Amino acid sequence: MNASIIDAHAHCGIQGRFPPQSFEDYHAHAGGSGIDGVVMFSPVMEIYDRYDPNFKDNDEWRQRRKKSNEYLLEIGHQELIVIPYFFIWNDFAVDQLTSRHKGIKWHRHPDEPVYHYDDPRCLAAIEEIRRRNMPVVLEEEFENTIRFINEIAVGVKVIIPHLGLLNGGYDTISKNGIWERPNVYTDTALASQYEITDYINKYGCERMLFGSDFPFGDPKIELSKIQNLRIPEEKKEMILSLNLKRLLAGSNR
Ligand SMILES: [Zn+2]
Structure with missing residues (x-):
């Protein structure tokens, strides 16, 4: 991966x-x-109906999901390398993982249809993710975030996006000692400059990744938040690419 x-x-x-x-x-x-270079995963609306808390999965959605995950394998070029993550949902279709997938996207907001954590296929999927040593971008409400990290996927590398904004908030994650965990990473997408700086002061920058949350965040604006930090250049380089390269070096080989 040559991207800088x-x-x-x-x-x-x-x-x-x-x-x-x-x-x-x-x-x-x-x-x-x-x-x-850019890590890409599917839009939520190509994976499940987020506006229907009682949403029931069906073949049409399974096809939509498969097509969406596959699209990411076809894109990218030399100027802009695409690193696809697989967006997993309640069919826990880890059989669709290919060697090109470098991570997993796991996403749910409160009031959205729930992940079936008690389904045996869920645990089997976690075991496959663990075997492949793939990181999981985990956006879930706070209780499920804690459950995932402490019980369901112990030791699996987890990236909590947005410095925790949609996982209960930065402070709540802090108070529960989650940022200290060596297997917990974060990305800076849509996070405030204050929180980014506070995180670096308290936890260092080894597990912080630059992210934009495009199309909700603007890549250039989100990038400028990192470039404007008052930290040494080598630390910026870590956040802008080196940490992610290190994280993905051992993923799905
Ligand atoms: Zn996002």
């Missing part, structure tokens, strides 16, 4: 076009920024 600035959090798909979030859309937004 890697965005560790972007949504990308062509089935949901609101907002526009194809590879070409990302490329247009990030052009000229120096970003030359």
Whole structure:
């Protein structure tokens, strides 16, 4: 992986076009920024119906999901390398993982349909993720975040996005001692400058990854938050790409 600035959090798909979030859309937004690598996962609306808490899975959605995850394997070029993560849902379709997938996206907000943590297929999927040593971008409500880290997927590398913004908040994660865990990483997408600085002061920058949350965040604006930090250049390089390269070096080999 030769990229020097890697965005560790972007949504990308062509089935949901609101907002526009194809590879070409990302490329247009990030052009000229120096970003030359990007972790991409599917838009939520290509995975499940987030507006229906009683949503029941069906074949149509399974197909939509499969197509969405597969799209990410077809995109990217030399100027902008794409690192696909597999967005997993309640069919726990780890049989669809390929050697190109470098991570897992696990996503749910309160009021959205729940992950079936008690399904034996869930535990089997976690075992497969563990065997492949893949990191999991875990966006879940606070109780499930704790349960995932402490009980369900002990030791699995977890990236809590947005410095915890949608996992109960930065402070709640802090108070529960989660940022200290050696297997817990974070990304800076949509986080405040204050929280980014506070995190670095308390926990160092070895497990912090630059992310944009495109199309909800603007890659250039999110990048400038890191570039404007008052920290040595080598620490910026860690956040902008080296930490992610190190994290993914052992993933799914
Ligand atoms: Zn996101």
